[in-house]
Amino acid sequence: MTNSSGRFGVHGGQYIPETLMNAVIELEAAYSEAKADPSFQAELTALFNEYAGRPSRLYFAKRMTADLGGATVYLKREDLNHTGAHKINNVLGQALLAKRMGKTRLIAETGAGQHGVGTATAAALMGMKCVVFMGREDTVRQALNVYRMRLLGAEVIPVETGTGTLKDAVSAAMREWTNRIADTHYCLGSVMGPHPFPTLVRDFQAVISREIKAQIMEREGRLPDAVLACVGGGSNAIGAFYHFIDDQSVRLIGCEAAGRGVDTFETAATIATGKLGIFHGMKSYFCQDEYGQIAPVYSISAGLDYPGIGPEHAWLHDTGRAEYVPVTDEEAVSAFEYLSRMEGIIPAIESAHAVAHAMKLAPTMGREQIMVINISGRGDKDCAAIARYRGENISE
Amino acid sequence: MSNIARAFGGSSAANHSKAFIAFITCGDPDLATTASCVRAAVRGGADLIELGIPFSDPTAEGPVIQAANERALRGGVTTDRIFEMVKALRRDVTAPMVFMTYANVVFSYGIDRFCDQCAGAGIDGMILPDVPYEEKEEFAPACRARGLDFVSLIAPTSENRVAMIAREAEGFLYIVSSMGVTGVRSEITTDIGAMVKLVRENTSIPCAVGFGISTPAQARKMADLSDGAIVGSAIVRLIAEHGKEAPEYVYEYVKSMKEGVGA
Numbered sequence: 001m002t003n004s005s006g007r008f009g010v011h012g013g014q015y016i017p018e019t020l021m022n023a024v025i026e027l028e029a030a031y032s033e034a035k036a037d038p039s040f041q042a043e044l045t046a047l048f049n050e051y052a053g054r055p056s057r058l059y060f061a062k063r064m065t066a067d068l069g070g071a072t073v074y075l076k077r078e079d080l081n082h083t084g085a086h087k088i089n090n091v092l093g094q095a096l097l098a099k100r101m102g103k104t105r106l107i108a109e110t111g112a113g114q115h116g117v118g119t120a121t122a123a124a125l126m127g128m129k130c131v132v133f134m135g136r137e138d139t140v141r142q143a144l145n146v147y148r149m150r151l152l153g154a155e156v157i158p159v160e161t162g163t164g165t166l167k168d169a170v171s172a173a174m175r176e177w178t179n180r181i182a183d184t185h186y187c188l189g190s191v192m193g194p195h196p197f198p199t200l201v202r203d204f205q206a207v208i209s210r211e212i213k214a215q216i217m218e219r220e221g222r223l224p225d226a227v228l229a230c231v232g233g234g235s236n237a238i239g240a241f242y243h244f245i246d247d248q249s250v251r252l253i254g255c256e257a258a259g260r261g262v263d264t265f266e267t268a269a270t271i272a273t274g275k276l277g278i279f280h281g282m283k284s285y286f287c288q289d290e291y292g293q294i295a296p297v298y299s300i301s302a303g304l305d306y307p308g309i310g311p312e313h314a315w316l317h318d319t320g321r322a323e324y325v326p327v328t329d330e331e332a333v334s335a336f337e338y339l340s341r342m343e344g345i346i347p348a349i350e351s352a353h354a355v356a357h358a359m360k361l362a363p364t365m366g367r368e369q370i371m372v373i374n375i376s377g378r379g380d381k382d383c384a385a386i387a388r389y390r391g392e393n394i395s396e
Numbered sequence: 397m398s399n400i401a402r403a404f405g406g407s408s409a410a411n412h413s414k415a416f417i418a419f420i421t422c423g424d425p426d427l428a429t430t431a432s433c434v435r436a437a438v439r440g441g442a443d444l445i446e447l448g449i450p451f452s453d454p455t456a457e458g459p460v461i462q463a464a465n466e467r468a469l470r471g472g473v474t475t476d477r478i479f480e481m482v483k484a485l486r487r488d489v490t491a492p493m494v495f496m497t498y499a500n501v502v503f504s505y506g507i508d509r510f511c512d513q514c515a516g517a518g519i520d521g522m523i524l525p526d527v528p529y530e531e532k533e534e535f536a537p538a539c540r541a542r543g544l545d546f547v548s549l550i551a552p553t554s555e556n557r558v559a560m561i562a563r564e565a566e567g568f569l570y571i572v573s574s575m576g577v578t579g580v581r582s583e584i585t586t587d588i589g590a591m592v593k594l595v596r597e598n599t600s601i602p603c604a605v606g607f608g609i610s611t612p613a614q615a616r617k618m619a620d621l622s623d624g625a626i627v628g629s630a631i632v633r634l635i636a637e638h639g640k641e642a643p644e645y646v647y648e649y650v651k652s653m654k655e656g657v658g659a
Contacts, residue, residue: 005530015531018528021528022555278498288500291474291475293469
């Protein structure tokens with residue numbers, strides 16, 4: 001699927017300053033070597049199982065299935081991982097790789113804070129220094145995660161530029177990496193950025209679909225009919241899709257954050273409203289104006305509040321292999337509340353976007369059909385913000 | 397000989413005279429002031445002008461130029477309006493001018509269409525800091541077809557890549573003096589002499605040093621080591637401080653810097 005310059009169709013590539021080129025070339029070489037090294041894989045698997053709590057459960061959502069009256073619904077419980085989201089999968093892989101490369105310091109961007117918390121956790125575990133860049137706006141929306149990162153020993157730097165959200169945090173982390181490469185690995189949190197990040201992050205997240213496949217085969221003896229996941233940059237979605245890409249019978253559905261709607265400017269639905277562009281090291285689809293200025297996007301979910309999408313998703317969209325659908329704030333919040341009451345599971349507001357689309361889709365499917373929703377993270381971090389959305393003011 | 401080579405006094409390494417290159421963000425605070433600043437810089441002795449087309453997320457820039465980009469975009473500047481400004485400038489400005497912007501500004505406009513407009517307006521080349529050697533074939537052929545130079549950069553981390561980049565360099569080679577983003581630095585610690593030596597072994601086109609230069613003494617030091625000095629943030633900061641009154645300050649500053657590099 002990828003060629004030597006990390007292309008997915010026309011997407012991907014390495015659009016970065018010359019200062020960083022040797023760093024990404026070194027990273028690619030180190031990763032190829034590690035990938036082929038059984039001791040690296042064994043160490044990563046041990047960390048996944050013993051530290052992160054893998055494999056995560058595939059849970060049959062009995063009440064939800066009955067209530068929606070269509071497809072049999074399974075939830076892939078990435079929210080039960082250590083640190084509460086799928087982000088830990090990628091972070092453990094990259095931290096292990098960084099250590100192998102002799103790096104002693106991790107830098108990361110974060111939106112909702114889950115990737116920042118994950119990176120801070122891995123840094124603590126491996127005795128590395130950690131600096132996390134987070135948009136000013138997001139430090140307010142996700143104050144609890146800022147505290148968690150600091151508690152774990154990381155320095156959190158609020159980013160004031162631009163819209164003070166995820167894209168600005170990525171820009172700040174890239175700037176910091178050009179400043180200090182020798183001892184520092186940029187632990188990118190999603191399947192985006194310059195090659196080899198989209199491939200490397202996907203490989204670490206692919207454990208999700210590998211497990212889903214084994215679990216559903218054991219439980220139902222057949223493949224699911226649909227796999228749903230939320231998409232910002234797209235790391236949990238590519239993780240949930242990857243091992244099903246060649247199984248044409250499995251519908252792959254990415255749920256984008258439409259914010260206040262795709263017909264408004266307050267949206268982050270890249271496939272629905274973006275066009276082809278070059279930004280943050282990659283060619284892909286981006287929300288932008290007619291002159292290529294990146295649009296200030298909006299979503300209630302800090303983790304999906306990004307104007308682009310990973311290049312492999314862009315390619316899956318181009319080829320029609322995966323579908324991408326917009327989900328509004330209101331729909332996501334309703335789904336957040338629905339899953340909490342229906343199954344006793346409070347999903348991350350990001351994951352709630354996938355739940356929301358599942359609520360529309362499941363009733364249209366047959367009872368003999370199977371749907372898997374990737375619950376990419378837990379929703380504790382979102383409770384205060386959702387309460388505010390519903391007009392209730394609670395203090396944490 | 398390209399117009400850019402002329403800025404360095406000729407096309408062979410032996411004939412290069414020292415160039416002073418001034419960077420200005422278009423539309424900060426407005427395009428009329430930008431045009432006046434360009435004229436002032438040329439009057440002050442600038443040999444080549446880099447015109448920054450603002451981008452919403454300039455990832456290679458430090459705080460000073462980032463802020464200038466934000467101000468310019470808030471003021472409503474667009475790529476088309478910048479082309480109009482350049483056309484007007486070309487009625488009386490003969491110094492070579494290149495655009496410095498980001499890949500998406502060119503890509504979204506349409507690479508061929510962008511290059512057509514550049515050629516029509518009298519632009520001599522472009523610098524795209526987020527397009528490294530590996531991606532340049534997407535842009536360079538369209539430039540070449542219209543006589544525009546696609547300027548390459550080398551950085552302190554380029555090491556084994558310098559020869560490869562230098563061999564295909566066009567116009568002039570932009571040597572990034574330091575790690576990190578654009579901005580004023582009190583000291584430049586990179587071994588520029590060693591980088592230039594490697595460049596000279598692989599190309600006869602001139603090379604100039606940028607990132608971190610703000611004083612005449614720094615400019616002289618960098619120009620002594622190479623063929624010229626590039627200054628951005630220090631000029632952009634003057635424009636931020638003085639707004640519409642900036643041109644006369646830009647003139648005085650460029651004059652002192654040009655004297656620094658030694659005409």
